[in-house]
Structures are given as structure tokens and as C-alpha cells.
Amino acid sequence: SQQGEEDPQALSIQEGENATMNCSYKTSINNLQWYRQNSGRGLVHLILIRSNEREKHSGRLRVTLDTSKKSSSLLITASRAADTASYFCATANAGGTSYGKLTFGQGTILTVHP
Amino acid sequence: DSGVTQTPKHLITATGQRVTLRCSPRSGDLSVYWYQQSLDQGLQFLIQYYNGEERAKGNILERFSAQQFPDLHSELNLSSLELGDSALYFCASSPRYSWNEQFFGPGTRLTVL
Numbered sequence: 001s002q003q004g005e006e007d008p009q010a011l012s013i014q015e016g017e018n019a020t021m022n023c024s025y026k027t028s029i030n031n032l033q034w035y036r037q038n039s040g041r042g043l044v045h046l047i048l049i050r051s052n053e054r055e056k057h058s059g060r061l062r063v064t065l066d067t068s069k070k071s072s073s074l075l076i077t078a079s080r081a082a083d084t085a086s087y088f089c090a091t092a093n094a095g096g097t098s099y100g101k102l103t104f105g106q107g108t109i110l111t112v113h114p
Numbered sequence: 115d116s117g118v119t120q121t122p123k124h125l126i127t128a129t130g131q132r133v134t135l136r137c138s139p140r141s142g143d144l145s146v147y148w149y150q151q152s153l154d155q156g157l158q159f160l161i162q163y164y165n166g167e168e169r170a171k172g173n174i175l176e177r178f179s180a181q182q183f184p185d186l187h188s189e190l191n192l193s194s195l196e197l198g199d200s201a202l203y204f205c206a207s208s209p210r211y212s213w214n215e216q217f218f219g220p221g222t223r224l225t226v227l
Contacts, residue, residue, distance in 0.1 A: 031214055042116060042204060042218040043157075088157065092214060100145055100208055100216065101170045104157035 006089060006105040014113050019076040021108040023089030024069075030092045032065055033102065034074050037086045046074075046087075079112045086110070117141065118219035120205050126225045132193040135222045139186055139207030145169070146188040147208070147216060148180055152201035163188055195226045 007022045025032070031050045035043040049056045049065045049072065056063045062075040076083055086109050090102040117140035127133055139146050148160040159172035163182035174180075177195075182188040192199060202223050206216040 033214070035218075040202070040221075040223070042118075042220045043206075044116070045215050045217065048214055090157075100147060100162055100214070101159045101172060102147075102216065103159065104149075106156050 006087075006108045008108060009106070010109040010111070012111045012113065013079055015079060015081055017079055017112075019079050019083070019110055019112070021074045021087050021089075021110070022071060023073070023105050024071045025089075025091045025103075025105075026070065027091075027093055029067075032063075032072050033090045033092070034061075034063060034072075035088045035090060035104075037088065037107070039085075043088065076110075079110075081112050081114045084110060084112050116217040116219060118205060118207050118217050120203075120219035120222050122222060123220065124223050124225070126227065127195060128227055129195055129197060131195050131226075132191065133195065133224065135190040135192070135203050135205075135224075137188045137190070137205030137207075137219060139188070139205075140209075140217055142210065143207035143217070144186065144210045145208045146182055146186070147206040148174075148188070148190050149204040149206065149218075150201045151204060151221070152198075155201075157204075160190070192224070197226050200224055200226045 005024045033048045034046040037043045047058045060077045065072045086107045088107045089105045119138045144165045147162045151157045160174040162170040180190045202221045204221045206218045208216045
């Protein structure tokens with residue numbers, strides 16, 4: 001079952017604009033991660049934010065986490081055509097014996113037009 | 115290139131058949147994870163192995179089984195295949211110091227006709 005719900009399902013923007021994707025989840029988490037997937041290929045890890053963090057930056061990426069609302073957002077600034085891909089949030093649940101099990105959202109398809 | 119390799123890249127087979135997907139983790143990684151990606155179910159965790167032992171299990175069907183060998187490569191066996199098993203199957207590995215960051219292989223695309 002999918003833990004994360006991502007919004008929007010698809011996003012189309014022009015190069016240079018910012019892209020914001022949102023993710024909501026249901027259970028308590030240890031951390032939340034964002035991955036990128038180019039069409040039909042493997043996933044690439046972008047950034048991880050722990051449950052005790054509120055914001056994290058990596059290059060043109062900014063991730064926020066609101067554990068009270070069980071939501072996260074990924075902001076890509078100054079987008080490029082090469083950013084065109086599907087973006088997934090994934091959560092690692094807190095406690096239990098989940099170990100490295102990640103639960104993925106349905107993803108947001110981002111298209112950046114040159 | 116993540117350093118995780120998967121073979122074969124594509125597999126086309128018929129219903130009722132059995133296939134084996136192979137994964138080699140990044141050098142030094144002890145954990146291997148299997149995920150299935152399909153249009154209707156999205157990305158789903160199947161199973162995790164750590165240094166040869168099963169560590170976590172997800173929505174893996176009884177017709178599916180996996181193992182991790184002493185050289186740390188892993189195989190996912192899918193039997194009595196059904197049309198609905200058509201999907202991309204990903205393997206990922208993670209460093210021994212962290213479960214969190216997973217490095218994904220390019221995937222095996224399975225088509226069941």
C-alpha cells in the first residue's frame with residue numbers, strides 16, 4: 001500500500017521557474033526521502049530529511065517537513081529541462097522492525113519546457 | 115551509475131512460467147532490497163536481506179521468493195507468473211552504516227504474455 005500521497009500528479013513549467021511538489025503520509029516516520037526517476041529507469045536518491053528536522057537544502061533543492069501535518073514539500077529552484085522526471089517521496093517508518101523498508105508515494109511527473 | 119547491477123534488463127515470458135532476476139549490490143553494501151513498480155500499484159517494497167539474512171518483508175506474494183548469497187548478490191524468483199506480474203523490478207542496496215540511503219539499480223522489466 002502507498003503511504004505517501006503526492007500532489008500534484010503532474011506539473012508542467014518553463015525553464016527557470018520553480019517547481020514545488022508536496023507529499024503527505026500517514027504514520028510516524030523516522031525520515032522522509034525524495035527520489036527522482038527518469039523515464040523507466042532506476043531511482044536516484046536526492047535528499048533525506050529526518051523527523052527532527054524542518055528544512056534541508058541541497059544545491060537547487062529545498063525540502064521541508066511538517067510532522068504535525070504529516071507532510072513534506074520539495075522545491076526545485078531555477079528548473080532546467082534536465083529536471084524533467086518523476087519525483088517520489090519515500091518514508092521510513094519509525095520503530096518496529098521496518099529497518100530499511102521505504103514506502104513510496106505515487107509520484108509527481110515534472111515536465112520542464114525549454 | 116549507482117553501482118548496483120541487475121540482470122537481465124528485459125525479460126519476456128509466458129503465464130505460468132518461472133523466472134529469476136539477479137542483483138549485485140554496490141561494493142561493500144550488505145543490504146539488498148527488492149521493489150516492484152507497476153502502473154496500478156506504484157512502487158512497492160517486496161523484501162530486504164542483510165548479509166544473507168531476511169530482515170524485512172513487504173507485500174511479497176507467496177509465489178515470489180528471494181535469497182542473498184555469501185558473495186552478497188541476490189536473486190528474486192518469480193513463479194507461476196501471471197499477467198499482473200508484469201512490472202519493473204528494482205533492486206537497491208544501502209551502506210552498512212545506514213539503512214536510509216538506498217542506491218537503486220536500473221531495474222529489470224518483466225513482461226508476462
